[in-house]
Structures are given as C-alpha cells and as structure tokens.
Amino acid sequence: MKLIIHQVFIFWFFLPFSAISGDHGDYKNLIFKGCANQRYPDPTGVFSQNLKNLFASLVSQSAQSSFASTTSGTDNATAVIGVFQCRGDLHAPQCSDCVSKIPKLVSKLCGGGGDDGNVVVAARVQLAGCYIRYEISGFPQTSGTEMLFRLCGKKQSGDPGFSGKRDTAFDMAENGVKTGGVSGTGGGGGGGGFYAGQYESVYVLGQCEGSLGNSDCGECVKDGFEKAKSECGESNSGQVYLHKCFVSYSYYSQGQGVPNIEPLSGGEKRQHTERTIALAVGGVFVLGFVIVCLLVLRSAMKKKKTTKYDAY
Template sequence: MMKLIYQFFIFFFFLRFSVIFADDYKNLIFKGCANQKSPDQTGVFSQNLKNLFTSLVSQSAKSSFTATTSGTDNNTAVNGVFQCRGDLHAAECSDCVDKIPKLFYKLCGGDGDGGNVVAARVQLAGCYIRYEVSGFRQTSGTEMLYRVCGNKKSGDPEFSGKRDTAFGMAENGVKTGGGGGGGFYAGEYESVYVLGQCEGSLGNSDCGECVKDGFDKAKSECGDSNSGQIYLHKCFVSYSYYSHGVPNISPLSGGEKRQHTQRTIALAVGGVTVLGFVIVCLLVLRSAMKKKSKYDAY
C-alpha cells in the first residue's frame, strides 16, 4: 500500500511540472540545408559561422530581429538573420534563438571545425536563424519553404468566408501595425484565429504582399483544412478554425496568454492533485480500518 501511495505522489509531481514547463515555442518546425559544403581548408568560414551565431544569440536578448555579417573576405564572409515571433517576450526570444546553433551542426552536418554547408535555415515554432555564405544565390521572398495543413475539415459552410475575412485583416494588420506592431499581426474573426509575420527587412507594403501571397498559398495548399501554416522565405502565416469559438488567446498579449494558460493549467493540476490526495487519505484510512478489524478478531 505504501509503495502504491509513493508511486501515486511521484506520478503527480512529475505530471505537474512536465505540463507547466512545456516550451512549445522551441519545437522544431523544419530545417533547410544547402547541398553544397564550403571547401574550408583554412577554417576561416567555420570561424566566421561560429562568430555569426555568437553575435545573433547575443543580439536576441535585445531585439526580436537582427541581420548581420561575419567576416570581410567575399569568399568566406557569412550573412545571417534571426527573427523571433512577434508575441514572444525578450527572455523567450533569447532562449529560443540560443537553441538553434547546435541544431545547425546536428541537422545539416559539420561540427563548426569544417565541412559546413554554405547556406541553411532552422525554423522553430517561435524563432529561426538562416545564414548563407556571401554571394550565395538569393531566393524569392515569396518562395514557399514549408507547409503544414490540418487533417480535419471545418464542417462550417461559412468557413471560407470567415477565413478570407481573417486573412484580409492580417494582411492589413502587418502593414499598419494593428494587432502587435509593424510586420506582425495576430487576431481573430468569428471562429478563425490568424497570424502573420514578415522578416524585419521588409517594408510595410512588401510585407503585406508577402503575407497575401502566403494566405493565397494557404488556400490553394490546404483547401478546406481547419488549420494551416505556410512558411515563405520572407514571411509566414498561420490560421486555425475553432468550431466552438476561438479560445482565450487572441485578445491577450503573448505574456498574458501564457499567464492565463498557466493559471488554467495550475488550477486544473491543483484540482487533480487535491483529488489524488483525498483518494490517498481514503486508501490509508481503509487500510488502517482493515488492520483494526484484524486485531479485533483476536
């Protein structure tokens, strides 16, 4: 019985902390690695890449977007960019970006001492870093890199209209700064939650065009799916349909959303823990009564 009680408390202890401290903004979404590797006999390119990562991680504690170059020689200089999702706090942004450099070596090969690919991008849910050697072929800002479409259909005959209206709001929002600041928008219309963000190098007009292209691709690629994420080279968009209405996420800021979620989780887990404690007490009481009955029989 005591072993069962012990296991019971251990289970709830780890359940509580595993739920509350889950960091979904650091989940890997996709990686893109160039096929070509740098012939880096001198190790200059690898050192420039290390310096670039160090600089980007350092800047992520102060800003949500930075573009910089490491090195001066045209053959070995490395251009790099990091960006965090517009609703992340500074500490979360830095935490997210800090995870990426090691992933480059793990996902794209190389160990920082040679043989690194000449261009790559690692995208987490809350941030990304991309780099390319100086002079590397540039791709279109609206080139699609990755997409995810939900497996379920909305089932709402008015879904397309609601989604299109939400898309229009986001397209206008990234241009005007509504919903989170220039280049970022998060909001809802009816039962559709929508988000759009552009790389910080884009002006408002170009950002609006990129996001519009992203939403056009979302409609063509995902059809009637109830959710979708489209990652283009210079922007990304996402949408989610909630049949019973959008939960308490879009009216709140990023920090307020997480605090609200954590409070909800804490209350739920706390309630379950209390229930578990009551059950354990009843089991202990039952065990004690059985022992008393056993002794009374003598």
Template sequence: MGFSLKLSSLCTIITIITVSTALFSDLQLVKSASPDYTNLIYKGCAKQQFSDPSGLYSQSLSAMFGSLVSQSTKSRFYKTTTGTTSQTTITGLFQCRGDLSNNDCYNCVSRLPVLSGKLCGKTIAARVQLTGCYLLYEISGFAQISGMEMLFKTCGRNNIAGTGFEERRDTAFGVMQNGVVSGHGFYATTYQSVYVLGQCEGDVGDSDCSGCIKNALEKAQVECGSSNSGQIYLHKCFIAYNYYPNGVPRPSSSSRTSGSSDSYSSSSTANFKI
C-alpha cells in the same frame, strides 16, 4: 524594397524536412518538455559543405552565431555579416515571432546554432525554423530566391467545408493582412473563433510585406482548402491560422500557432533554393 534578388552562378538545392520526420534521432535536442515555441518546424541545408582547411569559415560562423544570440536578448530581428575575406564572408539573421518576450526570444534563438550544426553540419547555407524563431545564414555569393517562394506548408487534417468556416477564415485573413501593415510586420488576432497570425522578415517594407502576406494567404486557400488550420512559410513571410469551434483557448499565443489543438499533415518533402 522589392523581392527580386540577383542570382549568382552558385545554385544549391536545400531539402526541407518536417519535425514529424523520424530521420533525425539527434532532434532530441528539442526536448518534449521545452516550450512549444522551440519546436522544430522545418530545416533547409545546402548540399555543399564548406572547405575549411584554415578554420576561417568556422571562426566566421561562430562569430556570427555569437552575435545573433547576443542580439536576441534585446531585439526580435537582427542581421549581420562576418568574415575577413570574400571567401569567408557570411551573412546571417534571426527573427523571433512578434509576440515573444525578450527572454523567450533569447531562449528560442540560443538553440538555433546547435540545431543548425546538428541538422546541417558546416554547409554553405542553412535555414532552421522553430515555432517561435528562425535562423538563416549563407556565404557571400550564394544564390538568392524570390521572397514569395514557398518553403513549407502544413494543413490541418480536419476538413470542415460547408460550415461557413471559409467565409470566417477569409474575413480573418483580410483583417490580418491589414493588421500586419499597420503593425509594421507582425499581427495576430481572432475573428469568430479563427485565430490568425502573420509576420514578415524584419527588413521588409510595409508595401512588400502586404504583398507577401497576401500571397501566403492565397496559397493557404489553395493548398489547405477547407482544412481547419494551416501554416504557410514563404521566404520573406509566414502566416498561420487555426479554427476553434468552441472558442479560442487562452493559453500562451505560442501554443495557438503551433497547432497544438489539431493534428497536422505536412506537405511532402520538397526542394527549394535560397
């Protein structure tokens, strides 16, 4: 399956806001005591709200959310379409990180419908990314983007150039890229104190997944340079890495990908189309 998707005439800009932004007092929904796989990474909301005088859109959206949450108890990826007319047809999906249990996946996904409503309202398309899962929905005919489009990045503030880190990181990247293919879309490993993780959207084939991960890794090298950690989110895949000079700690894998041992500086607020 290729990443080139047909564009419709409907083109809406979505604004990404990081979890560190103080603009959202309603992010108290994401409690500090919650598991770190439920921390908000970014959100994207279409600027256009859906006109819904009959309530059909709300019914379709509610049915879609219910289906996604229900499926999260037994699957880490699920995609569905709801709606009775072309105007109210909505396609939605969720994906959990490959190392989450069914229970953790459900706990993560079950937060997304409420967060989507709080953060985006009744927009015609939305994407909410938590550390351990994300949700994406859009109405029929919504403009599509390339799977290689970068949606969000974070880079660690500690620059460790000249320590041999880049060589270890790049070797770990190569191991991870191969592992994602053999793992059919998810792989995490440690190489000489560098923890790396990569995942592709669940309906992406192995060849396209490899290409997406390769693109994300190249962006990490350019965008984050010698930063000791980073996360790169493309439309169809993401990667995360963290260097632990004293050895990778043994807490849950979710804490490793959230960068809990490092303070991140996020990219500036950006725009993208989905």
C-alpha cells in the same frame, strides 16, 4: 470577511500574468530545417570561425531585439551573412532563449559543421518561435515569397461559412502587418510587421522578416494566405512559411474549443488562453461583487436591528 475580499482581488490581479507567462512553452519546437547541398572546403577554419562569430552575434542581439541581420568576416570569399527573427508575441528572454538553441541544431541537422573540414554554405532552422538563416557571401538569392514549408490540419471545419470567415480573417491580418498590429499582449520589439487576431471562429497570425517594408510585407503575407488556401483547402488549420514571411490560421467550432494544430502555433494558443483568462477573470469579479453585496446587506441588517433595539 475583509481578508476574503482582499484575497479575491489579489487573485484577480495576478491571474492574467501567471497564466500568460507559461503559454509559450512550445516556442522551441522544431518546425523544419533547410540545408544547402553544397559544402565549403575550409581547411584553414576561417569560414567555420566566421560562422561561429555570426551565431554568437545573433544570439547576443536576440536579448535586445526580435530581429537582426549581420555579416561576419571581411573577405568576400569567406564572409557569412546571417539573420534571426523571433515571433512578434515573444518577450525578450523567450526570444533569446529560442535563438540560443539554434546554432547547435544547425550542425546536428545539416551536418558539415567544420569538423571534417567542410561547412554547409547556407542553412535555415525554423523553430516555432524563431529562426536563424545564414549563407555564404554571394550565395544565390531566392524570392521572398518562395514557399519553404507548409502544414495543414487533417480535419475540415464542417462550417458552410468557413471560407468567408477565413478570408475575412486573412484580410485583417494582411492589413494588420502593414501597421504592426498586435492583438493582445506582445513583447520583444524589433522589426517586421506582426499581427495576431481573430474574426468570429478563425484565429489568424502573420509576420514578416524585419527587412521588409510595410507594403512588401503586406504583399508577402497576402501571397502566404493565397498559398494556404490553395495548399490546405478546407482544412481547419494551416501554417505556411515563405522565405520572408509566414502565416498561420486556426478554426474552432462552437463547443469544441481551438482545434489542435500539429503543432499548434504559440500565437494561436495565446489567443485561446486569453479567452479562457477573460472568462476566469469575469467569474472572479462576479464572485467579488457578490461578496461585497452580501457585506453591504449584512451591514444594513445589523444597523436596522441595532436601531430597533435602541427604540426599546
């Protein structure tokens, strides 16, 4: 019987780690690509080499941090500026794995990889868990709140109180990114405000690029949620990617579980998994408690029985 109790508590200890560790399986899914129409004539291959060096540097840095910005090349005419960032709930190995997939995708998705003597002057590839963007030095800058991509759920919540719950969750995230608030387990470290949390039936996530300060981050996320409301309306889920931040939300109704976002963001899946884990761990704890009670009861009965025999 002692062996059974030991196994119960070992299972209880390892369950959260083993379940959560495999919960980011979708972080390498492609969300969108942005490719400049301009090509840079590169007969000498200098720009192409700078771009390769830039990618190598970003991939290398992704093993230690979740955000980095760097420049490759010393000549302003051929220098390349690049940024990578990972979602705030990814651990360092996942971040590095995610970022390392992007360099090959840039050429595949945007073309102009240098083999024909031309290189795309600016590009961004966004995966579910990370992105890389680069641009040639002097490339025109865009607003940090320019909307690049949005995805809205096909279903509506059907809850009369949905708008109020969603807006409260949005306010929580707006305040949370200013202090780098993270709900549940996180990893990766690095820059950029990140928040993942829940208000009643609404899961919400927001993150800013590491170059933004707390105040600017809050304003960017606020703008993202405003766009989510105007673009997605009463949809039960939505994702909005701006130039310098992104936001995501998901509503679930009682008894239905978390609805499927197409694709469901890893942060939201993590929240649902943690809720499931809490229930499982609670069940295991109750089972362990019952076994302990049975042992105590059995010991007491045995002692009582022994005492009775001794009296005779």
